[in-house]
Every structure is written in structure tokens, then in C-alpha cells.
Amino acid sequence: MQQEEQNQETHGKIEVILQAAQRRLGLYGYEKTTMKEIADDISMSKAALYYYFTDKDAIFKAVVEREQKEFSALIEKKIAELDNPEEMVKVYIDQRMRYFREFMNLSKFRSTEPEQVKPLLKELFFRFRLEEQKLLVKILKIGNSSGQFHCENEELYADLFLNIVKGLRFSLIQQKPYIELAPEELEVLVNAFHDFTTLFIRGLKYNESKYYK
Amino acid sequence: MQQEEQNQETHGKIEVILQAAQRRLGLYGYEKTTMKEIADDISMSKAALYYYFTDKDAIFKAVVEREQKEFSALIEKKIAELDNPEEMVKVYIDQRMRYFREFMNLSKFRSTEPEQVKPLLKELFFRFRLEEQKLLVKILKIGNSSGQFHCENEELYADLFLNIVKGLRFSLIQQKPYIELAPEELEVLVNAFHDFTTLFIRGLKYNESKYYK
DNA sequence: TATCTGACCATTTTGTTTAAAAGGTCAAAG
DNA sequence: CTTTGACCTTTTAAACAAAATGGTCAGATA
Numbered sequence: 426m427q428q429e430e431q432n433q434e435t436h437g438k439i440e441v442i443l444q445a446a447q448r449r450l451g452l453y454g455y456e457k458t459t460m461k462e463i464a465d466d467i468s469m470s471k472a473a474l475y476y477y478f479t480d481k482d483a484i485f486k487a488v489v490e491r492e493q494k495e496f497s498a499l500i501e502k503k504i505a506e507l508d509n510p511e512e513m514v515k516v517y518i519d520q521r522m523r524y525f526r527e528f529m530n531l532s533k534f535r536s537t538e539p540e541q542v543k544p545l546l547k548e549l550f551f552r553f554r555l556e557e558q559k560l561l562v563k564i565l566k567i568g569n570s571s572g573q574f575h576c577e578n579e580e581l582y583a584d585l586f587l588n589i590v591k592g593l594r595f596s597l598i599q600q601k602p603y604i605e606l607a608p609e610e611l612e613v614l615v616n617a618f619h620d621f622t623t624l625f626i627r628g629l630k631y632n633e634s635k636y637y638k
Numbered sequence: 639m640q641q642e643e644q645n646q647e648t649h650g651k652i653e654v655i656l657q658a659a660q661r662r663l664g665l666y667g668y669e670k671t672t673m674k675e676i677a678d679d680i681s682m683s684k685a686a687l688y689y690y691f692t693d694k695d696a697i698f699k700a701v702v703e704r705e706q707k708e709f710s711a712l713i714e715k716k717i718a719e720l721d722n723p724e725e726m727v728k729v730y731i732d733q734r735m736r737y738f739r740e741f742m743n744l745s746k747f748r749s750t751e752p753e754q755v756k757p758l759l760k761e762l763f764f765r766f767r768l769e770e771q772k773l774l775v776k777i778l779k780i781g782n783s784s785g786q787f788h789c790e791n792e793e794l795y796a797d798l799f800l801n802i803v804k805g806l807r808f809s810l811i812q813q814k815p816y817i818e819l820a821p822e823e824l825e826v827l828v829n830a831f832h833d834f835t836t837l838f839i840r841g842l843k844y845n846e847s848k849y850y851k
Numbered sequence: 852t853a854t855c856t857g858a859c860c861a862t863t864t865t866g867t868t869t870a871a872a873a874g875g876t877c878a879a880a881g
Numbered sequence: 882c883t884t885t886g887a888c889c890t891t892t893t894a895a896a897c898a899a900a901a902t903g904g905t906c907a908g909a910t911a
Binding site for chain 1: 901
């Protein structure tokens with residue numbers, strides 16, 4: 426919206442636009458969602474969308490940012506309720522999984538566009554990744570200071586953890602043109618995440634000094 | 639070759655064909671390598687290739703199978719020289735990495751064809767994966783019986799390990815149209831593999847009973 | 852003034868047609 | 882037993898027109 430002063434209806438309209446965009450984005454992905462479709466969905470003219478948003482990217486950026494913030498808030502809240510770092514990791518992976526399947530149909534970005542992810546999204550995902558990393562580092566540090574974990578380099582392991590989680594998704598969901606969460610595939614993924622988390626936590630708990638080699 | 643009885647030169651010719659195919663395959667991938675090019679490379683007519691191989695797939699299947707067997711033989715030999723299972727895992731990951739970058743330009747299969755991997759290759763990769771899995775299970779069992787590892791389910795962890803290795807590749811090498819091993823990217827990958835292996839081994843060595851929680 | 856629209860533009864995507872190149876076959880020659 | 886050139890059928894690539902898309906703007910609406 427290019428005007429500074431806004432009518433009380435403006436926020437409502439923006440919300441309506443974002444919801445329509447989000448629905449389309451989730452169903453068909455970025456490329457297969459047109460401005461006209463969004464406009465028609467909410468009985469607006471296409472031009473009106475450009476009154477509230479500068480361009481298509483701005484709309485989808487807003488959608489993605491909102492979903493990301495939603496997840497971050499949720500996960501932070503969930504974790505704040507816990508005190509055991511091991512539990513925190515487990516909850517994190519569990520929630521991340523849900524997020525991925527429920528909200529993150531945004532992954533269709535990649536599948537629709539064969540190769541290059543839009544720079545716009547690259548930046549968004551990058552920032553999101555940084556937040557995830559920060560949260561994980563925090564958890565690892567809690568674990569270290571409570572003596573449950575023995576992790577020399579929290580940043581490194583947080584990074585590794587996130588790369589593996591991302592990689593397992595890639596690896597197990599054979600990247601298809603359409604991203605559909607077939608229940609059986611999802612179960613495989615859930616199990617892999619679970620097993621990996623167990624292993625990861627064991628790796629963190631492992632204390633060299635307790636072993637003679 | 640459709641004849642049962644073969645002239646001593648036949649094997650030589652097949653070898654020449656396979657080498658030409660392998661070179662082309664490594665450089666340009668499956669789709670971008672034509673039968674005519676292979677034939678021209680070795681100063682043969684295209685039709686002659688069909689005397690030795692039933693079709694294009696047969697040639698590339700032979701190439702891939704040969705490279706896979708080459709790797710399997712090498713890795714089995716290297717591992718047989720060791721007695722420490724921890725070392726075995728490390729050597730395995732190290733050799734697998736080399737194999738990936740040096741011989742496995744076959745990965746270009748995937749990059750050239752946007753989405754679906756040829757069924758032919760799917761089967762080959764699947765069989766190869768089974769062999770890798772078998773080898774890893776063997777290593778894990780050695781570790782278990784020597785008391786160094788405490789791994790309840792060897793198959794499961796071998797599978798997980800291989801999925802993660804595959805996933806890390808996907809995850810870190812942003813899948814590009816061309817697969818070029820930029821030294822810096824390779825280093826990132828090597829480091830990730832190293833860190834993961836460390837973590838994995840710790841996870842295997844971790845013994846619940848030694849910890850009171 | 853704040854919100855919205857239809858007509859309009861430039862560029863990209865999509866369809867369709869055509870020519871070239873691809874994989875593959877075969878009778879016949881060496 | 883090998884090899885070939887001519888030939889076949891199917892796939893891919895080039896070229897071009899038609900449609901659709903993101904985006905703009907003067908002006909209507911209220």
C-alpha cells in the first residue's frame with residue numbers, strides 16, 4: 426500500500442488478498458498462480474491488487490513471511506514450555522515436520538520452477554534458516570550447560586542438523602513435479618526424522634571422556 | 639553382442655565403445671550424448687554399435703554397472719584391510735565421496751533430465767544402494783560384536799546413514815543444471831560429511847546403560 | 852482523498868507447424 | 882563374423898503466431 430494513512434478497511438482488504446494468495450500458492454505454487462486468478466477469487470479487479478501491493482513478488486513475500494513468523498512464534502512458545510533440551514530437539518523436529526506439510530506447500534516453488542529458486546524466496550528461506558539455526562544453537566547451549574550434551578561447536582552442529590533435515594526431505598521424497606503428501610511417503614519421512622533425531626541426540630550426549638578407547 | 643561365440647577382438651571393441659560412451663557420459667550426460675557421436679569418436683558407423691549392443695540404454699547400463707562394480711571392489715578391498723569399525727565407516731565415507739566426484743558424473747543423468755530419472759538408472763542405483771547397505775550393515779555388526787557400537791537395528795541405521803549422505807549432497811550442492819565440482823562447494827560437502835560421520839559414530843558408540851538420567 | 856476499474860502496453864508463455872536429428876533396422880558388402 | 886549406407890519412425894528443435902501474464906495509467910466512483 427502506497428498510502429501512509431490507511432482506512433480501517435485497508436488491513437481487512439490486505440488480509441483478504443493474502444488469504445487468497447496463500448490458498449492459491451499452497452495449491453498450485455508461485456508460477457501457476459496468476460494475479461487475475463487471485464483478483465477473481467476475491468471479486469476484485471486485477472489492477473486493485475496493485476493498489477495494495479507493488480507487484481506479485483510483494484504479495485508472495487508477505488505470504489511466506491507471515492507463515493514463517495507463524496511457525497517461529499509457535500515453536501518458540503512450545504519450547505519455552507520445556508526444560509529438557511533433549512525434549513526440545515524432539516519437539517522442534519516434530520513441529521518442523523508439521524509446518525512443512527501443513528503450511529509449507531511453498532515448497533512447490535522449487536518444483537514448479539525446474540532449477541532456480543526465485544531470488545526473492547532464496548532470501549526469505551535464508552533468513553528463516555538463520556532463525557532456525559539460532560533457536561537450535563540456543564537449545565544446544567542449554568543442553569551443554571546442563572551437562573546433558575557435550576557439543577564442542579553448537580553452530581556447526583545446528584547447521585549440520587538443519588542440512589540433514591533438509592537433505593532427508595530431498596532424499597526421501599523423490600522430488601516430483603507435484604508435491605503431494607502421500608500418507609505412506611510421509612510416514613517414511615516421519616520415521617527417518619525420528620530415527621535421525623534419536624541418533625543426533627545420542628551423538629550429542631556422547632562424552633568422549635567417559636570412554637576409554 | 640548377439641553372438642554367443644566371440645572373436646578375441648570382440649571384447650576389445652566392446653571395451654572401446656564403453657570407454658567412448660563413458661567419456662561422453664561423464665562430460666555431457668545421457669541425453670546429450672548421441673549414438674552417432676560415440677560412433678564417430680571411435681571411427682565406427684553408428685550401425686556397428688547396434689551389433690554389439692541392443693540399444694542406447696544397454697551401452698549406458700554397461701558403463702554404469704562397470705563403474706559401480708569398480709567402486710564396490712575398491713571399497714571392499716580397502717575395508718578388508720582394516721579391523722576397527724569406526725575407521726571403516728570413515729574410510730567408507732571418504733571413498734564414497736571420491737567415487738562421487740571422480741566417476742559419478744553419471745549424476746548428470748538427473749540434472750539433464752529435469753524430473754524423472756530413467757527407470758533403467760533407477761534400477762541400477764537401487765541395486766547399488768542395496769550393496770552399499772549390505773556393506774554398512776556388515777560394518778555395524780562388526781562394531782556391535784566388538785562392543786564399540788551399540789546399535790540395536792543395523793539395517794535401520796545403515797539405511798539412515800545412506801539417506802543422510804544422499805540428502806546432504808542434495809542439500810548442499812544446490813542442484814544445478816550442470817554438475818560442476820567447484821572446489822569450495824566440494825570442501826563444504828567434505829566438511830559436512832566429516833562432521834556427520836563424527837556425529838554418527840558417536841551416536842553408535844553411545845551406550846544408554848552408561849548414563850544415568 | 853482514498854479506492855477501484857477497464858483499457859492498454861510490453862513481455863513471456865503457449866500452441867502449432869515444419870525441418871532436422873535422433874534412435875533403431877536391415878539387406879547386402881567385405 | 883563384422884561392418885556399412887540407406888532407410889524407417891519417433892523425438893527434438895526452430896520458427897512463428899496467438900494467447901496470457903505482469904504491470905501501468907487516466908479516469909470513474911463514492
